[in-house]
Amino acid sequence: MSQTFAPPALLRRLTHDNKTMGPRLAQLEFQNLSQELEQPDLFDLALDFPTIPPEVPQTFMPNIALTPVAAHLPALNVTLGRTAWMEDPDDLPVVGIWIGDLDSTTLRPALKALLRKHYITPFARYVFLCETMRVIPFLGRYDFSYDYIGPASPLEAVKRLQIRYAMVQLRDLASGAALWKAQTPPVAEPVTGQD
């Protein structure tokens, strides 16, 4: 390796480029997302198996909250998604958004409204709790975090997601209503060494 450290000038330029290009990239991604959400068949995947079972058996969804070590695990990162940009997304709280088995005509506008707000002023990092898998490829394309919970009540998943992602709130996508809020939100660590 010819150089151990990157030149400070290069770092400054890349940081500047990142601050410039980050919002622009998010804008372009949001435009794509908006266009996708205009398509009525966006979530309709034509799956055609000759013998479709009447009902898929549910399996046990493993739950870290059932294990004593859960209290000792650090929470995992939750992505901001590619349609929004900010310098320090880690500072944003993690909010769960429950997506029930909604009709496409309800689902698409609701998602668009939420993600438009998210694009303009990101105020949270979202974990989408999904009752069905229809929306997963779409959410994945834009780097959102999700959790498939099936027909279980979203409230049953709260404790697990509190441990896994430090989730502080759960809201219903369709109504916007708060389904759950953490009683004592985590307190930010005091910043040391700065004024």
Place this chain on the structure above:
Amino acid sequence: MMPGEAQRRVGVLGPACDPFGQVLEDQPARAHDLFLPLISPSPDAAERSIPLDEILVLSQNEALAHLPALLQSATPVTLILRRNTLQQDHTQTEAALRMLATALKASPADHIQLCALTPEAAQYCETVTGLPVSAAPALRPVQRPETSLPLDRGQPQATFFLDTHQIRDVRRIKIDALSWGRLRRLARLHATDPNDQDLVDLCAYVSTYGPAVPALPRARRMLAVVPNGVGLGHITRMMALARALQSERETEVVFWCFSRAAEILQAAGYPIVLRQTAAHLRAHPPDWRDFETQEFALLLQTFKPDIVAYDGAMIDPFVFAALRMPGCGTCAFLWVRRGMLSPDADPLFMENEQFCDLILEPGDLAVAVDQGPTRLHQAHTRGFCQTYETQPVSLAVTLPAYSPREARKRMGLRRGIYCLISLGGAFGDWDALETALVAEAKRQKITLIWAQSPLAPPPRSQNALIRRLFPLSRYLPGIDGVVTAAGYNSFHELMLTYDKPVLFAPTNHIRMDDQVARASFAATQNWADVLQADTPEDITPKIRAFMQAVKSGTRFPQRPKQALEAAALNKRIDQMLQPYMGHASQEPET
């Protein structure tokens, strides 16, 4: 079974890889217990909501480290006393046992039971401590394995002889690669150093043998792990294998799936546990791995699979870490690993063979040109694994296709000639190719249909004819020609079930297989034609020739027909499971 319904919750205090902890589920009375690792016996606020029925402490050293909490515990405690190891000699062991005994005598605690691995060890511990010590309950007998595995905790690897197909093979394995629940079913274990009395005790404790059991008393269970992958290859292949297994015997299959296309599996009738990778979440991989390990272990303990299967080259270590945890270690591991990797691929991933019982290599019609590491390299640590190469695996072979008329009707196509374009969206730079295809199709009055992956974004062009269908193979009779990438699934689906013109546009990527070699082989066999990126001057003439073949209705009857045989697969899987069938309740041999 759901945790909390009927399972006793047993907190296990000690190293997750302790051999005694790894065989606990073989104690008949503990067969349905849920074993939960403990970091401390004193519950903090979060742990209080997880009541335990018992705390099991795996050694006197762990007990001494947490003695005040254990003495005050309201939960019954079983404390396993161990004899000396290479690291803790006879004198140190006796000192620890005496210290523990002094503390227990000073603070009598009826809720603490002392236990040792064998009757001899129990007698020794009683003599040293002056307290009653019982021998651990006998384990369920397993078939007596033919292979003998010498163990020495001073050596990181064990070397042994394995008889495979009448050939005596020298094998190596890291001594902590497999849970002892699996090890005791695969080999007779013996300690090479008599000074490691604890290892001698462990080997004696797990050597409980009985007659062979002919079959499982219930449906087979498979937990299939599907990585994220580039496209739908892992999902499609595992579904084909699951269907082949289910076609011969009742088999319950659950998918632990990282792919965003998991809906496909669900639509085919399989229960899914959907996951996100560390890369998806941009999470710190070790932290993410801790979550995966714990939750995968919970599923192992509740679903209790006979087979854990993984499709893909790179197996994340969480799978093996979970399989070594208490209550998770009596199932076989099946590695579905296709060949035709890039010749430049690092063969280090093959060292995971030591964790496997069987490597199932889905046959590749182009195997003759396979120059990848799975063909030319052998792992250093192969453990007990064996290899089974099947005929090509293709979901399409197992699914009934529509008639040409019905397929066209379902795709909403009118009269005319249609060519399907399925280039895969992940890595190819297809702009020039797409332009050439569109121009030539227009010239020859052929309509192009663009296949859209469920993972892909909607197409840019508003005028293109797009179909998003799965499984696409059912609709192929309504299509007059196909231009496609040459991944394993697309290649074999078309070569095995389709007889009209195919033009391959292979993509080579470090994460993918050697598509160029595979497609070129098909061209040499006159099964299809191929577009080579390094000869761009040939692209237009080849597309023109292909479109002419499509237009003239050319057929390719010479394409091969051999595909996976479900009966042969089931027979081989049952052979793999044979050592694990000894967990039906039996009387031990005297």
